[in-house]
Amino acid sequence: MTDMSISEQVQAGEAGFSDYFALLKPRVMSLVVFTAFVGLLATPVSVHPMIAFASIVFIAVGAGAAGTLNMWCDADIDKRMRRTRRRPVPSGKVAAGEALGLGLALSGLSIVMLGLVANLLAAALLAFTIFFYIVIYSLWLKRVTPQNIVIGGAAGALPPIIGWAAASGSVSLEAWLMFALILVWTPPHFWALALFTKSDYGVAKIPMLTVTHGTKVTRRSIFQYTVVLLTIAVASLFTPLGGFVYLAVVLGFGPIFLADAYRILHRSEEAACDDHFAVEKRFFKLSLYYLFLHFGAILVDSFIGWNGLGALL
Amino acid sequence: MTIRVEHPLHRRRLGRNLAVGLLLAAFILVVFGVTVVKLGTGPMAGAQGEVISK
Structure with missing residues (x-):
């Protein structure tokens, strides 16, 4: 192996920040942020702007964590589809293990921080959402039933409930x-x-x-x-x-x-x-x-x- | 004469490190802001004043 080939390999494997950001599925994240924000502000309870802002930030991080874990477990599917084959994991820019590590770390961070910033109910709902999206939807039902979209929709539908719970402490x-x-x-x-x-x-x-x-x-x-x-x-x-x-x-x-x-x-x-x-x-x-x-x-x-x-x- | 190695790899790493640094700084700011609000509105609110008045 020449120096040149080593250099080329390092370049190919060395992901930039934008590749890690793409792992978070920013477009899905923006929808989660918006619906959670509406859920949070639609409550009859008034919330301090700083608490509201921090709650939304950590709900967004949780959504990003779920997106990252989804990229990890769906890499085999993404590789075969034209629409998804350029994603960071199937394209080889980010290693699957890295995506798993980042997803787990962000999940833990977002759940703990939402629990501290808002309340335990909101944190528990966020944890359930990530679990449901990854284990129930991505790893299991997405691959076995044509009702996969209906089931996956439940995970995407939870953010306004999390926002509501973060503000009011109830659902x-x-x-x-x-x-x-x-x-x-x-x-x-x-x-x-x-x-x-x-x-x-x-x-x-x-x-x-x-x-x-x-x-x-x-x-x-x-x-x-x-x-x-x-x-x-x-x-x-x-x-x-x-x-x-x-x-x-x-x-x-x-x-x-x-x-x-x-x-x-x-x-x-x-x-x-x-x-x-x-x-x-x-x-x-x-x-x-x-x-x-x-x-x-x-x-x-x-x-x-x-x-x-x-x-x- | 000094030898400078300019490689796209270094630029990419620099960009990545700067972005992570900014994210960490933003995280600290959020935690600081939340701490100030929680201390100002929670059960600890006014505790400092009570100690001073004693």
């Missing part, structure tokens, strides 16, 4: 409704993505609904979950979550979202291929706006003090 109906919104939002969001990237999941041998049951069942499931999602959003109007901004979003955006889900239901595979899955891609984008607008509305209502539409009706 109430409003927190569960925010949980339900994300839980039921997740399947149509990812199934729409799976409709236009389905070949990748097949190559990676992930039992996505599109692979195991076909696109017709997937299209029907997207529509069914969208109906349930809109029902939960409307039901939330009759609780303290339902302010006037939230009402406007539910009534204004809900029908648009439902109309697109209906279009997906009645589209044939040939029609979708012809326009390069334009409707499915639009629905995927709309679903991102849907979640952002609903949680944004809850946040705005809590700032203005317009919560409690249910009490007015």
Whole structure:
């Protein structure tokens, strides 16, 4: 082995800070931060800004830890998929063991610090979320059932509950409704993505609904979950979550979202291929706006003090 | 004449070390801020004043 080849090997294996940052799944982290922030501020309890800020920071670190551990255990799947093969572990920039070590260290740090900064309930919920996402979802059910997205959605839906618990020390109906919104939002969001990237999941041998049951069942499931999602959003109007901004979003955006889900239901595979899955891609984008607008509305209502539409009706 | 080894590897390590250093400094600031708030609003609030008044 020459000096040159050693040098090249070191260069290839030496990850930069951005590679470690990519391990944390910053895009998922930003969604977790946003929903946890809304959960924290939607509580009727006032929290010191410093405690609120620190709680969000450690919830974000916990989300990053879960993302890192997911990168470690999904490296074999990520290697086979076009969308994920450039991630730090499958591309060889970061060793799998390093990702595992970083994920475990950040998990411990975030749970302990959230317990000290906020309370033990919030810390326990964060610990459960990481455990659920890694052990129940990533290592087990993701690889064996086409309902993997529904189950994985539960882990992604917990941050507003953690935020609520960090502020109030308890979990109430409003927190569960925010949980339900994300839980039921997740399947149509990812199934729409799976409709236009389905070949990748097949190559990676992930039992996505599109692979195991076909696109017709997937299209029907997207529509069914969208109906349930809109029902939960409307039901939330009759609780303290339902302010006037939230009402406007539910009534204004809900029908648009439902109309697109209906279009997906009645589209044939040939029609979708012809326009390069334009409707499915639009629905995927709309679903991102849907979640952002609903949680944004809850946040705005809590700032203005317009919560409690249910009490007015 | 001094020999300086400039290698992309060193630049990458420097960037990584600086970022870790900044993160550690931010962590210390957060812990400090939380400590100040907890001491100011928790059961220890005013304890210092009581000792001084005695």
